[in-house]
Amino acid sequence: MSDIVKKATRESYGEALAEIGEKYPQVVVLDADLAGATKTATFKKKYPDRFIDCGIAEANMIDVAAGLAACGKIPFASSFAMFAAGRAYEQVRNGVGYPHLNVKIGASHAGISVGEDGATHQCNEDIALMRTIPGMVVLSPSDDVETKAAVRAAAEYVGPVYIRTSRYSAPIINTDPNYKFEIGKGILIKDGKDITIVATGIMVAEAKTAAEALEKDGISARVINIHTIKPIDREMIIKAAKETGAIVTVEEHSIIGGLGEAVAAVTADECPVKVKKIGVTDSFGYSAPASVILKDFGLCAENIAAEAKKLFNNK
Amino acid sequence: MDKNKRKQLEITACKIRMSIIDEIYYAKSGHPGGSLSMTDILTYLYFEEMKTDPKDPSWADRDRFVLSKGHCAPALYAALAHKGFFPVEYLKTLRKPGSFLQGHPDKKGTPGVEVTSGSLGQGVSAATGIALAGKLDNKDYRVYAVLGDGEIEEGQVWEAAMFAAHKKLDNLCIVVDNNGLQIDGKITEVCSPCPIPEKFAAFGFYTIVINAHDFDEIEAAFKKAREVKGKPTAIIALSTKGKGVSFMEDQVSWHGAAPNDEQYAQAMEELSKHLEEISK
Numbered sequence: 001m002s003d004i005v006k007k008a009t010r011e012s013y014g015e016a017l018a019e020i021g022e023k024y025p026q027v028v029v030l031d032a033d034l035a036g037a038t039k040t041a042t043f044k045k046k047y048p049d050r051f052i053d054c055g056i057a058e059a060n061m062i063d064v065a066a067g068l069a070a071c072g073k074i075p076f077a078s079s080f081a082m083f084a085a086g087r088a089y090e091q092v093r094n095g096v097g098y099p100h101l102n103v104k105i106g107a108s109h110a111g112i113s114v115g116e117d118g119a120t121h122q123c124n125e126d127i128a129l130m131r132t133i134p135g136m137v138v139l140s141p142s143d144d145v146e147t148k149a150a151v152r153a154a155a156e157y158v159g160p161v162y163i164r165t166s167r168y169s170a171p172i173i174n175t176d177p178n179y180k181f182e183i184g185k186g187i188l189i190k191d192g193k194d195i196t197i198v199a200t201g202i203m204v205a206e207a208k209t210a211a212e213a214l215e216k217d218g219i220s221a222r223v224i225n226i227h228t229i230k231p232i233d234r235e236m237i238i239k240a241a242k243e244t245g246a247i248v249t250v251e252e253h254s255i256i257g258g259l260g261e262a263v264a265a266v267t268a269d270e271c272p273v274k275v276k277k278i279g280v281t282d283s284f285g286y287s288a289p290a291s292v293i294l295k296d297f298g299l300c301a302e303n304i305a306a307e308a309k310k311l312f313n314n315k
Numbered sequence: 316m317d318k319n320k321r322k323q324l325e326i327t328a329c330k331i332r333m334s335i336i337d338e339i340y341y342a343k344s345g346h347p348g349g350s351l352s353m354t355d356i357l358t359y360l361y362f363e364e365m366k367t368d369p370k371d372p373s374w375a376d377r378d379r380f381v382l383s384k385g386h387c388a389p390a391l392y393a394a395l396a397h398k399g400f401f402p403v404e405y406l407k408t409l410r411k412p413g414s415f416l417q418g419h420p421d422k423k424g425t426p427g428v429e430v431t432s433g434s435l436g437q438g439v440s441a442a443t444g445i446a447l448a449g450k451l452d453n454k455d456y457r458v459y460a461v462l463g464d465g466e467i468e469e470g471q472v473w474e475a476a477m478f479a480a481h482k483k484l485d486n487l488c489i490v491v492d493n494n495g496l497q498i499d500g501k502i503t504e505v506c507s508p509c510p511i512p513e514k515f516a517a518f519g520f521y522t523i524v525i526n527a528h529d530f531d532e533i534e535a536a537f538k539k540a541r542e543v544k545g546k547p548t549a550i551i552a553l554s555t556k557g558k559g560v561s562f563m564e565d566q567v568s569w570h571g572a573a574p575n576d577e578q579y580a581q582a583m584e585e586l587s588k589h590l591e592e593i594s595k
Contacts, residue, residue: 028451052447055481060440060474067444070422070430071452091437091471099422099431 005172009165009202010108012144014039016151017076017106018046024155030065030077032058037167038078038108058083062091062105069101074155077103081110081164085126096160097133104154105130105162110140111252112280112297113168113202115290122285128257130162131230137161137183138229140251140259142204145174146227149181157183166252168290170202186233192222195312196240199250200226200259203299207250210304217305219312229259234266241271246315248276248308252299255279276311278304316531320363322593324530327397328358329590332559333583334393334406340579342410345418348569350390352494352527352554353461359533360459361394369399372426378456379445381430383438384463384492385419386571391428392416400427436469438462439489443479446487446547457541460489465497467508473518479547480519487547488540489520492527494556496567515549527554560585 017029021043030052035041044051054061058079065075077084084107085092096103112122130138139154139161141147147165154161173189189204190211199207204225211221222244224236241247247267249260260277267273278298285293294300298307331354339345361367365378382391389409396403408414415424419433429445432438442460449456466472479487491511499505508514512522521543525532533552540548556570557563560582574582 050451054478055474057471057474057478059436059471060443060478063437063440063471063475064444064447064478067430067441067446068448069444070441071445071448073448073451090434091440094431094434095437095441 006169007144007172008167008169009141009144009147010039010167012147013106013108013151013163013165014042016148017043019148020152020155021047021050024074026072026074027155028052028068028073028075030054030061030075032056032061032079032083034079038080038106040078058088059091062088063095065103066095066099066101069103075103076106078106078108080121081107081123081126082121085129085162086123089129093133097136100135100159102158103160106165107162108165109167110164111166111201112285112293113166113252113290115167115293116287118287119284124254124280124285125257126164127229127251127253127259131257131262135159136230139183139227140164140200140229141227142201142225143170143172143174145172145179146181150227153181153183164201166202168202171205173205173208181227184228184231184233186236187225187227188236189223189225190221192220193244194220195308195315196222196224196244196247197250197304197308198224198226198237198240198247198259198263200229201252203250203252206299206301207304209301210308213301213305214308217309219309221308226259229262232262232266237263237266238270241267241273246274246311248278248304248311250299250304251279252294253279255281274311274315276307278307316534321530324358324362325593326590327362328355329559329586329593331358331390331393331397333586333590334396334403335389336560336574336579336582336586338389338392338406338409339573341407343573344410345389345573346386346571347389347563348496348556348566349384349463349492349494350387351558351560351563352556353387353390353492354558355528355530356461356490356492356533356552357390357394359530359537361398363534364537365459367398367427369427372400376454376456379429379442379458381438381442381445381458381460382420382432383442383460384435384466385433385438388418388420391420395427435463435466436471439472440475442489443475443484443487446479446484447482449486450482450484456486458487462489462491463497464491464493464495464502464508464511465505467491467511468506476515476518476520483545484547485544488537488550489547490550490552492554493551494554496556496565496570498570500567512549512551519546520549521546522549522551524551524553527552528558559589
């Protein structure tokens with residue numbers, strides 16, 4: 001296992017911004033005094049004149065980004081998920097979503113894997129908040145490769161996009177040379193016929209490991225990476241529901257309003273099957289190393305495999 | 316100010332006030348008090364101060380206006396219609412299904428509306444972003460934003476003020492329509508934002524206090540704002556809520572209420588008489 005390369009997706013976000021700066025001269029990056037943590041400092045170093053530090057004032061930052069977008073800029077407004085989606089929710093909803101402005105929101109430090117900073121900074125609600133905004137694209141990439149692809153796709157796409165990244169070092173899993181990122185299209189990580197595991201963000205790697213373990217127990221698990229929570233890949237989910245008959249969803253987010261409910265909404269509409277949601281239950285996190293707290297909430301390969309097995313036996 | 320110019324501005328302002336009453340009467344809801352208190356400021360901006368082209372609303376070099384106190388949309392819509400952005404007759408569709416004249420400004424569908432606003436405190440931040448874009452692009456357009464005096468109780472206004480001053484946005488001029496009233500009563504009694512000019516000065520603005528209904532003072536203030544370099548300007552415009560309609564003046568109950576048939580007739584009669592007098 002030691003040869004697996006790991007990288008926090010926030011790092012990839014910063015690097016990707018610096019990479020796209022040349023192709024998109026309209027790109028400007030805003031931050032709220034967290035450039036060192038969100039990694040926008042990587043962009044700032046290369047393009048100091050196109051980096052705007054707004055200070056600790058996220059509400060203002062989002063609407064400043066809206067004003068910049070109204071003048072043809074492509075602003076990437078960056079902060080922790082808690083503040084970008086949480087504190088500034090209404091600015092995102094009314095200032096960006098309603099006028100459908102070309103603002104990209106780069107939200108790092110999402111989920112409980114923030115770890116030691118504790119519950120105030122562990123945002124488990126951002127996917128739920130962002131997916132209710134009409135016209136908002138919600139991206140939740142799984143690793144370094146996918147985060148960079150997501151940033152490029154967001155810059156290319158005209159309209160509001162939310163990009164969720166993590167502080168946690170995630171294994172790089174999208175190593176297939178034919179890897180292709182398309183907004184709204186899920187990625188089949190592994191085929192299978194007995195059950196499907198749908199995962200997003202840094203949980204995709206865990207789902208993959210769980211599927212490998214299930215294989216040894218004679219259960220053929222399909223693994224789908226949903227990097228775009230909205231618009232969600234309905235086709236891929238319905239096909240999986242029809243062909244495997246049961247779905248386990250895995251997200252480092254509240255099970256209320258997140259990936260699990262988005263998937264269940266699709267299956268309920270067109271192909272009702274059992275959907276077991278693994279995620280943060282109706283509770284707050286706490287200070288602990290990420291690996292400890294993830295395990296506690298069942299966000300690890302062992303628990304995913306156990307839940308999948310249970311569901312397979314009861315489907 | 317030249318007598319004729321003043322007369323023309325007063326006539327235009329009176330016509331805009333009549334349109335505001337019309338709009339809200341036909342919509343059966345809306346915000347007349349604050350629309351009438353900012354009418355003279357808005358008239359001066361659209362008919363003297365700002366470079367705009369009603370035939371080309373998205374002309375790159377235009378000056379930009381942001382109505383941060385978005386509930387006063389009837390005033391903005393009336394100014395845009397009288398300026399020629401869309402027909403004056405269209406004003407009667409305010410708040411009606413299918414109309415682009417939404418209860419609060421919607422930039423997507425309305426010619427001349429630069430920023431979607433209505434959630435207080437947000438417009439001024441967007442105006443700041445537009446001013447910053449002007450600086451980044453070396454454009455010489457100016458950005459104007461009107462805020463309510465109750466609106467500045469929103470913390471975001473001060474986030475924006477700090478940012479605008481820090482970025483030395485001298486292309487930004489904000490106007491506080493200081494009519495002294497908000498929904499729950501006098502601003503000094505609800506949760507006082509006073510002293511207003513001192514606050515903006517402390518945040519790094521050049522501040523000017525004027526009578527919001529005196530075109531000489533309005534002109535002098537906007538002229539001065541153009542000359543100020545290295546910092547944004549805040550004009551604190553002391554106004555009368557409901558200005559121009561006797562029974563609406565200084566009455567908090569007219570913050571967000573539509574006139575009934577009788578009140579409509581009286582308001583229009585008062586304004587028509589005033590128009591007749593100033594047109595002589």
